[in-house]
Amino acid sequence: MQTEALQKYLEAWEFELTFGEETDQFLNVNVHPHQLLEFMRKLKSDPETYFDYLFCLTAVDWESTMEVVYHLESTKHRHILVVRTKTDERATPVLDSVSNIWATAEFHEREAFDFFGIHFKDHPNLKRLFLTEDWKGYPLRKDYTDEANMVIK
Amino acid sequence: MFLKFSITKTIHDWLFELMPAGVAGVVEMILIAVVYLLIFAVAGLYLVLLERRVAAWFQLRLGPNRVGYQGLLQTMADALKLVSKELTGTEKADKFLYNLAPYFVIVTSLMALSVFPFSEEFQAFDINIGIFFLTAISSIGVIGILLGGWSSNNKFALIGAMRSGVQTISYELSVGLSLLTMVLLTESLQLSEIVAVQKNGWLIVQGHIPAVIAFVIFMIAGTAETNRAPFDLVEAESELGAGFHTEYSGMKFAYFFLAEFINMFIIAAIGTTVFFGAWLSPFGITDSIPWLGVFWFLGKTLLLVFLMMWFRWTFPRLRVDQLLRLEWKYLLPINLFNLVFMAGLIWLGLTIKF
Amino acid sequence: MEKTLLYEELKSQEYFINMGPQHPATHGVLRLLLTVDGEIIKKVEPDLGYIHRSIEKMCERDSYQQIVHLTDRMDYLSSHINNEAVCLTVENALQLDIPDRVKVIRTIIGELTRIASHCLWWGVIGMDLGALSTYFYGFRDREMINDIFEETCGARLTMNYNIPGGLMFDIHPNFVKRTKEFITHFRNKLPEYDRLLTGNIIFQNRMKGVGILSREDAISFGASGPVGRGSGYSCDVRKHHPYSAYDKISFKEALQTEGDSFARYRVRIDEMWESMNIIEQLIDNIPEGDYKVATNAVIKLPKGEFYQKVETARGELGVYIISTGTKNPYRMKFRSPGFSNLSLLNHIAVGGKIGDLVASMATLDLVIPDIDR
Numbered sequence A: 001m002q003t004e005a006l007q008k009y010l011e012a013w014e015f016e017l018t019f020g021e022e023t024d025q026f027l028n029v030n031v032h033p034h035q036l037l038e039f040m041r042k043l044k045s046d047p048e049t050y051f052d053y054l055f056c057l058t059a060v061d062w063e064s065t066m067e068v069v070y071h072l073e074s075t076k077h078r079h080i081l082v083v084r085t086k087t088d089e090r091a092t093p094v095l096d097s098v099s100n101i102w103a104t105a106e107f108h109e110r111e112a113f114d115f116f117g118i119h120f121k122d123h124p125n126l127k128r129l130f131l132t133e134d135w136k137g138y139p140l141r142k143d144y145t146d147e148a149n150m151v152i153k
Numbered sequence B: 001m002f003l004k005f006s007i008t009k010t011i012h013d014w015l016f017e018l019m020p021a022g023v024a025g026v027v028e029m030i031l032i033a034v035v036y037l038l039i040f041a042v043a044g045l046y047l048v049l050l051e052r053r054v055a056a057w058f059q060l061r062l063g064p065n066r067v068g069y070q071g072l073l074q075t076m077a078d079a080l081k082l083v084s085k086e087l088t089g090t091e092k093a094d095k096f097l098y099n100l101a102p103y104f105v106i107v108t109s110l111m112a113l114s115v116f117p118f119s120e121e122f123q124a125f126d127i128n129i130g131i132f133f134l135t136a137i138s139s140i141g142v143i144g145i146l147l148g149g150w151s152s153n154n155k156f157a158l159i160g161a162m163r164s165g166v167q168t169i170s171y172e173l174s175v176g177l178s179l180l181t182m183v184l185l186t187e188s189l190q191l192s193e194i195v196a197v198q199k200n201g202w203l204i205v206q207g208h209i210p211a212v213i214a215f216v217i218f219m220i221a222g223t224a225e226t227n228r229a230p231f232d233l234v235e236a237e238s239e240l241g242a243g244f245h246t247e248y249s250g251m252k253f254a255y256f257f258l259a260e261f262i263n264m265f266i267i268a269a270i271g272t273t274v275f276f277g278a279w280l281s282p283f284g285i286t287d288s289i290p291w292l293g294v295f296w297f298l299g300k301t302l303l304l305v306f307l308m309m310w311f312r313w314t315f316p317r318l319r320v321d322q323l324l325r326l327e328w329k330y331l332l333p334i335n336l337f338n339l340v341f342m343a344g345l346i347w348l349g350l351t352i353k354f
Numbered sequence C: 001m002e003k004t005l006l007y008e009e010l011k012s013q014e015y016f017i018n019m020g021p022q023h024p025a026t027h028g029v030l031r032l033l034l035t036v037d038g039e040i041i042k043k044v045e046p047d048l049g050y051i052h053r054s055i056e057k058m059c060e061r062d063s064y065q066q067i068v069h070l071t072d073r074m075d076y077l078s079s080h081i082n083n084e085a086v087c088l089t090v091e092n093a094l095q096l097d098i099p100d101r102v103k104v105i106r107t108i109i110g111e112l113t114r115i116a117s118h119c120l121w122w123g124v125i126g127m128d129l130g131a132l133s134t135y136f137y138g139f140r141d142r143e144m145i146n147d148i149f150e151e152t153c154g155a156r157l158t159m160n161y162n163i164p165g166g167l168m169f170d171i172h173p174n175f176v177k178r179t180k181e182f183i184t185h186f187r188n189k190l191p192e193y194d195r196l197l198t199g200n201i202i203f204q205n206r207m208k209g210v211g212i213l214s215r216e217d218a219i220s221f222g223a224s225g226p227v228g229r230g231s232g233y234s235c236d237v238r239k240h241h242p243y244s245a246y247d248k249i250s251f252k253e254a255l256q257t258e259g260d261s262f263a264r265y266r267v268r269i270d271e272m273w274e275s276m277n278i279i280e281q282l283i284d285n286i287p288e289g290d291y292k293v294a295t296n297a298v299i300k301l302p303k304g305e306f307y308q309k310v311e312t313a314r315g316e317l318g319v320y321i322i323s324t325g326t327k328n329p330y331r332m333k334f335r336s337p338g339f340s341n342l343s344l345l346n347h348i349a350v351g352g353k354i355g356d357l358v359a360s361m362a363t364l365d366l367v368i369p370d371i372d373r
Helices: A003-011 A033-045 A105-116 B007-018 B021-058 B074-084 B095-113 B130-138 B141-151 B155-186 B191-200 B208-225 B250-275 B290-314 B320-348 C055-059 C064-072 C076-094 C100-128 C134-153 C175-198 C201-207 C215-220 C226-230 C261-283 C337-343 C345-349 C354-364
Strands: A017-019 A027-031 A053-061 A066-073 A080-087 A094-096 A119-121 C015-019 C031-037 C040-047 C304-311 C316-323 C331-335
Touching (some): A003 A017, A003 A027, A027 A033, A033 A080, A033 A094, A053 C316, A053 C331, A066 C316, A080 A094, A105 A119, A105 C337, B007 B021, B021 B074, B021 B095, B095 B141, B095 B250, B130 B250, B141 B155, B155 B250, B155 C015, B191 B250, B208 B250, B208 B290, B208 B320, B250 B290, B320 C201, C031 C354, C040 C345, C040 C354, C055 C064, C055 C331, C064 C076, C076 C304, C076 C316, C100 C134, C100 C354, C134 C175, C175 C201, C175 C261, C201 C261, C201 C354, C226 C354, C261 C354, C337 C345, C337 C354, C345 C354
Parallel strands (some): A027 A080
Antiparallel strands (some): A017 A027, A053 A066, C015 C031, C031 C040, C304 C316, C316 C331
């Protein structure tokens, strides 16, 4: 589906969605964390969208909020969608895990947990992936400081 | 002119002339032991060098060629380095067994070396059950490997040792049976007898089809028994690090290492003795000069050694279940059939004799 | 009283093996925690981070020109393609018009990189399976490519040949001649690979039916590159989202449907043939023109988000830049192919032997710095 058609199709669903600007590279859609899991399930199962390939999952620290960005592609229709979800709770953000929809999310969510401290509910094995178990803080957050290991210009 | 002189006999007579029989016997034994230890060390070291040069040749490299002429002293230098190295070990190892293991391996291969007829007279121990002795001795070596792997308190070593146990126990069946097939022809287990029979043609010619089958099986099973590629699961470095000798260092490691090469030499030497007429020259061209037997023996043995090196540097490794399947489902039935085939051949008098 | 013994009662004790971080089969500092029952693998748990340098955090304080250099150190076997990915993202964001000459040269060098990487992989897979000689044959041919690179970019591994806006300098006058020489040489040598390893019965027994990955699982685990294509999943970024000069040339996407280790092996061998085809199509008609377009000394991307996929030798590399309009990215994410491919290792290795794990891991072609960015 083309971007406009895809946007129209998604708008018809019963979710509170806000779409990104037209100048964006891919179609961006913001979804409320409460609806995330349901929305993702539908994106995967609906034959018209059929987003079966999660090629990138990343978190962004916007200083006041935490955002998780999911890049989805359909191997059947070859269209791309970017799903974003924001949470205000910055200290211990909690989001639903999508690892039972896309198996690749398991590792990517562990990475996001490791570096951003985002807790994914119902994740099968949520623990530090790169860092040691007793590491303090989450290095990719903007307010992270480490006198010994970081060179700040 | 029939020229025949014997160094061993001369020394023997000279010793017994010089001192009383008891002392002379002891001195002779010590002399023989020293000679065989020397053979062992030199053969081991130069087989390592040969392997490295052959490997280099297969792999588009040069190999060691700096220490001494064409690298001839390279392995001596390596041995010196290994002697001077610290002997490390794991803290919770079973110290006694851990230290005992390398000697098990090295003593058995040294014992096996003693029965080979290098030439007509150059044979330390012409036991009347020679072949049986060889198969028995070559399977004791695995105890050393099992002990080493088990006692060094390392899981990789343990897996390697267990694999080794499984592998050796399976494959010595094939080694034994293929040799048994040939014993049907010679009607004797004594190595000197086996060589004598071959004066009418090497056994591989005498027994033609079943002998060739037996030889192929012997080479496969022999390679497996020495734990060399493609059957080197014991020390599969991409799976188990260094396998059973992961925790050994310095000279203890060197013992395992040398024993591996001597075992390869032993398997090749058994092959030479049983299939290719040991020290006999082809068509009897040098029968008038007996001491050239050593040359023929070593020549044939090194050819087989080269064959085993060729296997090692071209084949990938088998998986452990495939290894056992190959033995129990293919080699063993073929071998049993081959034994009956050979017996039938002899019964019908279809062997080739010159 | 007679009692039938169940399998569960006869079961031996499970134990752990710590494979790595220093282990010959893990090709670097990857640590695998294996739960093993005898020789049979029950669970594989990768433990990462032994060479994590936090490149993503470093990117947040670096300028875009500097970031290119960091990407060499991710997947060092396809460093050129990594550089290209970052450059393409920046160029797309700036909407620069890149000369055709640059595109063609980038494509040729990218394909040479792919061949070099696959040569090394082929050497290493033989070594993992115990055929030690393959390593040297693979390196013999890789060396020729490295010599070509050395002449043109001055480096053999971390090339830094791309800059945002084009190339650092023009190709060496010998480049075309030597590349052609290499192609003729390699067309003769690639069948040698098949003779030495592919046709070997032991090798085929070790590879066939080992580490089976179905198409659905491949997609779900985000497999890409030869791993995905070995499962019959058409995922070649060069085909589906063409970049540089890939839209101008015709090439086949190497696909196998079995999904086992041997299929992944075959895909990589086929890819080497295809890469040679691609180079041959381009090498004779490199367009004349500039080798770069001028950019500002300080590159500032417009506010927004930019994503670029490229096909490295290992699979799909994604570069995701979030810019707030300053000279540094606000957030930079590399979606590395090895990371997703590693996540399916547990799935394909469970139930196999330790030897199977090594075989399947070799066909995943992991490069650890790519996973531990």
